[in-house]
Amino acid sequence: MRRALVAAAILVCALPVAEAARTNLRAARPGNTPLELRAEFAAEHWTIGVLEGGVESQRISVQSDLPEVAPRLAETNGDGAPDLWVPVIGGNANTAWDVWIMQPERARFRRAGEISGLHFSRDSAGRLVSLGRNGCCSVVYTFHDYTAEGALREAFAIERRLDDLNRGTCEPQALAIEPPAAAVRATCALSPGRMPGAMLRVP
16 A cells, blocks of 8 residues: 555656656747647757648757756747747756747747846847846846857846845946946846846746
8 A cells, every 4th residue: 555655656746747748839930830849858858849831840959957847939039930948957046048049931940049047038129138046145137149140149247236125236247248338227227036128938
């Protein structure tokens, strides 16, 4: 009897992972038929088949430690087409994602790069913003843009340290470019936990 109860408990614990290890997504394409994405986790990889009209046009494979977190679709670069986010690794609060930008006319996705954080948004200038925890007492907003080749690039960052009374510091940091003054002012004026621009539904 005891063995049966243990086996049942193990099965119940395994169900959420098994359910998350396979998922189907539907990606709308402006002016064209939607793409179907069939994602499956096996052998430490998320594998995503991209289908146009039932015919596979691309197969994407991403190494991952997160079978329990399914890939997502999120409109990332402002072109109106949803892009593919594949979970890569999670640690403490931040999660890293592999971002693939849809190429609607080709019925394919192009890898842009990796981004990590707690929450994500796209600001008014079209930059992709991640909010990451930095130790116990601060968070960092990292603003990303795209290179001429279409790769994600960390452009600049803004670190905020807040105490229990919402007092603290807000310091910009140049990475690829100098932080624009308007972006620094707007970010430093945000309430704790808020994101610049429009939130993305990831995770």
